[in-house]
Amino acid sequence: MAFHPSPFPLRVGISGTGFIARGFKALSRNFKDMRVTAVLTRRHPLSVEGIARDLLVRDPEELVSRCDLVLECTGDVIRATEVVDAAFRANLPVVTMNSEFHVTTGSWFAGRGILTEAEGDQPGSLAALAEEVSGMGFRPVVYGNTKRFLNPNPSAEEMEFWAAKQGISLEQVTAFTDGTKVHVEQAFVANGTGAQLPTGGLRGPSAASLQEGADVLAGYISEGGAIADFLVTNDAPGSVFIGATHDGSHVDALRYMKLGNGPVHVFTRPFHLCYFEIAKTIRRIAFQHLPPLLSNGLVPRYGIAAVAKRTLEAGERLPRGLGSFAVRGEAVELSEHLGHCPIGLLQNAVLRRKIRTGEILGMDDVVLPESLALQAWTEIESRVRATGRMKALPIADFAPVVP
Numbered sequence: 274m275a276f277h278p279s280p281f282p283l284r285v286g287i288s289g290t291g292f293i294a295r296g297f298k299a300l301s302r303n304f305k306d307m308r309v310t311a312v313l314t315r316r317h318p319l320s321v322e323g324i325a326r327d328l329l330v331r332d333p334e335e336l337v338s339r340c341d342l343v344l345e346c347t348g349d350v351i352r353a354t355e356v357v358d359a360a361f362r363a364n365l366p367v368v369t370m371n372s373e374f375h376v377t378t379g380s381w382f383a384g385r386g387i388l389t390e391a392e393g394d395q396p397g398s399l400a401a402l403a404e405e406v407s408g409m410g411f412r413p414v415v416y417g418n419t420k421r422f423l424n425p426n427p428s429a430e431e432m433e434f435w436a437a438k439q440g441i442s443l444e445q446v447t448a449f450t451d452g453t454k455v456h457v458e459q460a461f462v463a464n465g466t467g468a469q470l471p472t473g474g475l476r477g478p479s480a481a482s483l484q485e486g487a488d489v490l491a492g493y494i495s496e497g498g499a500i501a502d503f504l505v506t507n508d509a510p511g512s513v514f515i516g517a518t519h520d521g522s523h524v525d526a527l528r529y530m531k532l533g534n535g536p537v538h539v540f541t542r543p544f545h546l547c548y549f550e551i552a553k554t555i556r557r558i559a560f561q562h563l564p565p566l567l568s569n570g571l572v573p574r575y576g577i578a579a580v581a582k583r584t585l586e587a588g589e590r591l592p593r594g595l596g597s598f599a600v601r602g603e604a605v606e607l608s609e610h611l612g613h614c615p616i617g618l619l620q621n622a623v624l625r626r627k628i629r630t631g632e633i634l635g636m637d638d639v640v641l642p643e644s645l646a647l648q649a650w651t652e653i654e655s656r657v658r659a660t661g662r663m664k665a666l667p668i669a670d671f672a673p674v675v676p
Contacts, residue, residue, distance in 0.1 A: 286344070344555070357369075400566050464574055581629065625639060
């Protein structure tokens with residue numbers, strides 16, 4: 274489906290007023306081919322900094338009436354589902370920086386319109402790197418993310434310190450630290466690329482170098498496809514990387530070009546610059562008429578379950594799941610965990626029963642408010658039930674992953 278914007282410059286409507294939204298709005302002043310014409314917020318207008326009052330709107334319908342393309346970057350699954358639905362009903366394309374949305378309800382929108390994650394966060398940056406690598410005849414077999422530090426159950430005091438130090442929200446820094454964010458990202462990458470996750474879930478091994486880590490991750494491949502996982506490493510923190518194979522006729526040339534002996538050659542993207550890179554994906558969709566960079570597919574293989582960090586009592590209310598001190602998100606194979614509660618749906622939820630530390634929350638364990646996102650998830654899980662286990666893409670005709 275091609276998109277032909279009118280008029281020029283492109284009118285961009287932003288959903289969200291957080292770090293990404295404010296940064297992109299400020300950066301857009303430098304662009305001649307696009308301008309921000311509306312910003313959707315639930316905050317009181319006087320509390321929103323860095324965005325002119327006349328741009329602020331409170332209703333998704335008003336947002337879509339004032340733009341040619343929607344940029345969704347709230348990090349909120351419930352809100353994003355409503356906004357994307359409004360955009361599609363108005364026949365507008367949507368560019369996101371919201372992996373949590375994609376891996377929870379993004380598949381519900383498959384085939385209904387133009388929807389893509391942007392470059393700038395790890396999944397979009399991995400997809401762009403894979404596109405570049407594939408264009409040179411390589412076959413990606415490792416989709417790698419990196420973390421310097423991981424603590425699955427950090428204290429509130431520790432997270433409050435780092436949130437203040439880094440200037441991001443408490444929920445964000447908690448989701449980064451406890452592993453939820455990287456699980457979301459790599460499940461999304463696997464769904465969008467056809468890669469698999471290691472049997473039993475993400476491993477996140479420690480490695481002294483990206484090459485060492487890529488070789489370890491390649492060893493997890495069990496179905497002749499590609500793997501998505503992450504490394505805990507001090508080598509190039511903040512990087513994403515691709516481990517890729519090539520046919521054996523270029524071994525000497527690749528060694529000469531400093532890509533090692535293979536069979537897994539490592540390509541690194543040593544940055545992901547958040548809102549600075551979003552415009553590239555907007556131009557991809559609006560002006561270059563290229564396919565979406567990354568989406569979650571019609572029937573996803575993986576999702577993000579909510580796992581209790583501590584004992585949760587019957588009747589306890591969970592204001593949110595993502596970035597909370599009650600639960601963290603872990604990637605699971607959907608066909609093997611039917612009935613689980615996605616962490617992205619946990620907003621203002623009430624527990625029906627006591628949940629012990631380490632247990633996966635089920636849909637029957639919680640009372641969730643009615644929402645379009647809940648409806649979307651129910652339909653997605655029905656597709657998974659009907660389809661069964663999805664298979665990873667083959668890597669036939671390429672060099673073996675391990676010697």
